[in-house]
Amino acid sequence: MTESALRIAPSGFDVEAVRRDFPILDRKVHDxxxxxxxxxxxxxxxxxxxxxxxSYLTEYNANIHRAIHTLGYEATVAYEDAHKKVARFINxxxxxxxxxxxxxxEALNLVAMTWxxxxxxxxxxxxxxxxxxxxxxxxxxxxxxxxxxxxxxIPVTPQGILDLEAARRLITTRTKLVGLVHASNVLGVINxxxxxxxxxxxxxxxxxxxxxQSIPHLPVDVQSLGxxxxxxxxxxxxxxxxxxxxYGRKALLQEMPPFLTGGDMIATVTTEGSTWNELPWKFEAGxxxxxxxxxxxAAIDYLSSIGMENIYQYEKELEHYTLEQxxxxxxxxxxxxxxxxxxxxxxxxxxxxxxxxxxxxxxxFAIAVRSGHHCxxxxxxxxxxxxxxxxxxxxYNTRAEVEVLVGALxxxxxxxxx
Amino acid sequence: xxxxxxxxxxxxVDPLMMDLLLDHYKHPHNFxxxxxxxxxxxxxxxxxxxxxxxxLKTHDGLIEDIKFEGRGCIISQxxxxxxxxxxxxxxxxxxxxFTKDDMLENLGIPIGPxxxxxxLLALKVLKSGVYGQAHWPGEEEDE
Numbered sequence: 001m002t003e004s005a006l007r008i009a010p011s012g013f014d015v016e017a018v019r020r021d022f023p024i025l026d027r028k029v030h031d032x033x034x035x036x037x038x039x040x041x042x043x044x045x046x047x048x049x050x051x052x053x054x055s056y057l058t059e060y061n062a063n064i065h066r067a068i069h070t071l072g073y074e075a076t077v078a079y080e081d082a083h084k085k086v087a088r089f090i091n092x093x094x095x096x097x098x099x100x101x102x103x104x105x106e107a108l109n110l111v112a113m114t115w116x117x118x119x120x121x122x123x124x125x126x127x128x129x130x131x132x133x134x135x136x137x138x139x140x141x142x143x144x145x146x147x148x149x150x151x152x153x154i155p156v157t158p159q160g161i162l163d164l165e166a167a168r169r170l171i172t173t174r175t176k177l178v179g180l181v182h183a184s185n186v187l188g189v190i191n192x193x194x195x196x197x198x199x200x201x202x203x204x205x206x207x208x209x210x211x212x213q214s215i216p217h218l219p220v221d222v223q224s225l226g227x228x229x230x231x232x233x234x235x236x237x238x239x240x241x242x243x244x245x246x247y248g249r250k251a252l253l254q255e256m257p258p259f260l261t262g263g264d265m266i267a268t269v270t271t272e273g274s275t276w277n278e279l280p281w282k283f284e285a286g287x288x289x290x291x292x293x294x295x296x297x298a299a300i301d302y303l304s305s306i307g308m309e310n311i312y313q314y315e316k317e318l319e320h321y322t323l324e325q326x327x328x329x330x331x332x333x334x335x336x337x338x339x340x341x342x343x344x345x346x347x348x349x350x351x352x353x354x355x356x357x358x359x360x361x362x363x364x365f366a367i368a369v370r371s372g373h374h375c376x377x378x379x380x381x382x383x384x385x386x387x388x389x390x391x392x393x394x395x396y397n398t399r400a401e402v403e404v405l406v407g408a409l410x411x412x413x414x415x416x417x418x
Numbered sequence: 419x420x421x422x423x424x425x426x427x428x429x430x431v432d433p434l435m436m437d438l439l440l441d442h443y444k445h446p447h448n449f450x451x452x453x454x455x456x457x458x459x460x461x462x463x464x465x466x467x468x469x470x471x472x473x474l475k476t477h478d479g480l481i482e483d484i485k486f487e488g489r490g491c492i493i494s495q496x497x498x499x500x501x502x503x504x505x506x507x508x509x510x511x512x513x514x515x516f517t518k519d520d521m522l523e524n525l526g527i528p529i530g531p532x533x534x535x536x537x538l539l540a541l542k543v544l545k546s547g548v549y550g551q552a553h554w555p556g557e558e559e560d561e
Contacts, residue, residue, distance in 0.1 A: 354491035356466055356536065372466060387467045415440070416492070 013310040019396050021046040021302075032366035035401045040185045040213060040345050040392035041370055042235045045299070049238060052298035053291045063287055065264060079290050082297030083280065086245050089300045090230065091221040096279040097253065099246040100293050104212040105135040107231035107246035108179075110283065111208060112139035114256045115229075115248075120176055122148030127170050127205075128179040129154040129162055130382045131187065134375045136179045136210050150174070156382060160187045160336030167199060175205040182214035182230075186374045186390065187336035188319075188345030190214065197226045206252075212236055212244075216394070217315055217343050219308040222247055234292065239299035243292035246283070253279050260285040311395050318393055319344040322402045329406065331413055335385055344393035347374070347385070350409055352417035355389045361415065362389075365408040435527050442496035447503050452485040459547030460488075463535050468494050472502070472543045479510050486540065493525070493533050498540035500524050505544065513548045516541070 019025050022044050027034045036044060056078060062071035064079045080095075087095035101107045116139075120126070126140050130153045137151075144151045152175075154167045162180075171178060178200045183190045193209055200207045208229040211220060216237035222230050229252075234243040248256075258265055258276055265285040267275040276282040303311065319342055326334050326346060334348040350358050355371035362369055370390040373380050380387070391405060452458075455473035462469040468490035475483040484506050486498045504524065505513060521541045522529055529537045 354489075356491045356533070357493075360533075 013306065013314045015314070015396065015398055018306065019398075021048065022396055023047060025396060029366035029368075030364050035365070035367045035397075035404055037391040037393055037397065037401070037405065038368045038370050039216075039394040039397075040236070040374075040390065042241065043216065043238050043394055044396070045238055045240065045295075046302050048302050049240065049295050049298045053240065053295040056291050056294045061291075064290055065281070075290060078294050078297070079288065082293045082300075085297045085300045086247075089220075089304065090215070090247060091223050092247055093223065094250060097247055097250050099248065099253070099280040099283040100288060100296075101244050101246055101283075102242055102289070103233040103235070103244040104133075104210060104231040105233075105244075107229075107244055108135050108208075108210065109139050110246055110259045111229050111231075111248070112143055114259050114283075115206075115252065116140070116143050116149075116177070117147070118255075118257050120147050120149045123150065123174065125150045125152055125172065125175040126177050126179065127152045127154060127167075127175050129167075129181060129191070130156050131162065131184045131189075131191070131376065131379050132179065132181050133185055133210065133212070134377070136181060136208075137378065140179070153378065154180075156187075156379060158383070159338045159340075160383065161189055161340045162191050162196075164192065164195060167196060171196075171199045171203055171205065173203050175200070175203050177206045177208060179208045179210065181210045181212075182220075183211075183217070183343050183345075184336075184376075184379075185213045185345065185392075186347050186376045186379055186388075188342040188347075188392075189336055190218070190341045190343065193225050193227065201226070213343065213345070216303075218312050228252060234296040234299060237296075237299055238302060239296040240289075240292040242289045243296045245296075250279065253283070258285070259283055262286055264288075306395070314395060315344050315393065318397060318399065318402070321399050322346060322391075322393065325402055325406045329409065331417075332409065335383065335388065344397070345390065346392070347388040347390045349386065349388050350413050350416070353412055354416075355387045357416055358389055358409075358412045361412045362405075362408050365404065365411075367405055367408055369405075439492055439496040439525070439527065442499040443492040446486075446495055446499040448485045448499065448506065450485055450487060452483060455483075455485075457547045459543050461539070461543045461546060463490075463494075463539055465535065466491070468536070468539060470494065470498060470539055470543050472498070472540065472547055474547065476510060481505055481508055481510065481513075486543075490539065491533075491536050493529070493536035494539045497521065497525055497537050501540045501544060510548050513544060516545075 024044050060071045060074040062075045064076040083098045084095040086098045126149055128136055140151050143149055152170050154170055155163045157163050178196055180191055180196050182193055197207050206228040209227040211230050211232045215232045228249050230247040232244055235241040262285045265277050265282050267277050323337055326332055331351045332348050359369055359371035372387050374390055452473035455475050457474040460471035470488035472486045474481050484502045486502055518538055525537055
């Protein structure tokens with residue numbers, strides 16, 4: 001750390017203390033201490049999350065809901081509690097508005113295939129942005145082909161922010177749903193959800209927010225955001241893989257047909273037909289990822305114990321510092337980060353170096369970054385971007401690590417540029 | 419530490435081999451357009467945006483000249499440079515016989531699963547061109 005002032009901010013955020021909770025950060029790769037900057041892909045897990053999962057697996061492992069025995073009761077309470085923790089974390093009105101799914105992708109598919117399939121008719125419009133992850137594009141394309149709906153894309157300005165003027169034109173009285181990535185996994189930009197919400201409300205359209213990238217880093221309040229659906233993945237917010245959630249307004253979830261069907265999601269089954277279980281179980285067919293759900297609850301406890309506002313402030317400082325460092329390198333092309341608010345997510349290229357090669361070389365310095373199109377090909381095409389390197393930081397990253405990154409990028413350039 | 423080989427070990431190889439690949443990358447052999455080519459094929463690798471075109475001038479089933487164009491990473495560019503060197507003057511039958519393993523062997527460095535597509539792009543483009551895309555039986559991507 002170059003500035004101890006930042007390490008212990010007035011809020012009490014202590015990055016060294018945070019780092020001690022993540023055993024993997026002690027790991028060396030190619031004899032160098034690991035610098036993990038691929039957090040937009042998946043984050044690391046603190047001991048507290050691993051411990052909560054181990055505790056379930058070794059002390060009260062049982063299936064949930066119908067077991068009469070003690071273990072079954074304990075497991076059911078812990079799993080339901082995890083839903084309640086998510087509900088409090090995002091300020092949902094009721095924990096029954098929280099449906100556990102595998103990940104944000106599954107949540108988006110759930111909305112498209114249940115709400116979309118039941119409510120959309122030929123000619124209806126779904127408007128998404130060009131910044132969406134493929135998971136908020138492909139399900140709507142499938143519905144477009146199936147139902148004849150119209151899928152429209154809000155463009156992104158050359159500066160890398162949402163084109164609100166265009167959004168105003170694109171969202172019309174035929175628009176039934178607006179799907180928006182709350183924060184971009186490529187550009188790091190935080191989208192003005194409230195403004196889009198206002199445009200959607202004006203025409204009576206629903207607002208779906210993809211919070212996979214936002215919720216790990218910012219305080220989220222679904223009621224003040226005014227969204228109808230909000231989706232996220234556990235593993236991008238210190239939780240395990242295989243668990244994520246869908247928030248939906250209760251009235252909507254009640255009206256929606258089920259997604260996957262079978263065990264757990266029914267109230268009664270006869271040979272003639274079935275009735276559905278109460279929320280959220282109506283949407284959680286089959287045995288759930290119980291350990292993972294409990295792990296997600298523990299991740300939320302962990303984030304809450306530090307405080308999302310503190311995390312946000314710390315990362316904002318880190319974002320500014322990183323931006324300053326990257327901007328000092330004239331041989332580096334950085335995408336976005338000019339206007340608007342951003343997460344510490346940076347997509348860039350070293351002039352003359354293929355991002356795969358650069359990522360390969362950075363790995364020799366034990367720096368983990370991503371290279372490729374980041375599951376957002378329409379955005380890359382739109383902005384004329386080739387594949388890029390992406391460094392995505394989180395609460396355990398430090399200024400010192402950013403300095404190592406910049407030094408390593410200089411080495412990459414020396415070796416690769418022809 | 420586990421025994422699993424690091425998929426990214428590619429650049430942790432013998433520095434001499436690394437220099438050789440870098441040299442192919444920085445100064446590729448047989449690079450550029452080939453006017454009068456009778457076989458031209460182009461393909462890309464959408465997952466990394468690489469694009470490659472290989473052009474051949476043939477006579478009586480022999481490759482009189484071969485050139486490639488495109489952009490890509492060290493591995494894909496070096497592989498194309500090496501492959502075109504190897505195939506110049508050879509028969510089209512030789513191209514058909516030349517396997518994935520032959521390609522990897524000629525690169526001379528271990529290629530992890532994450533870079534296999536890069537290493538084999540040139541061979542894929544060449545074979546597709548020689549067979550005519552519809553007729554190439556293809557090769558298993560993984561053992």
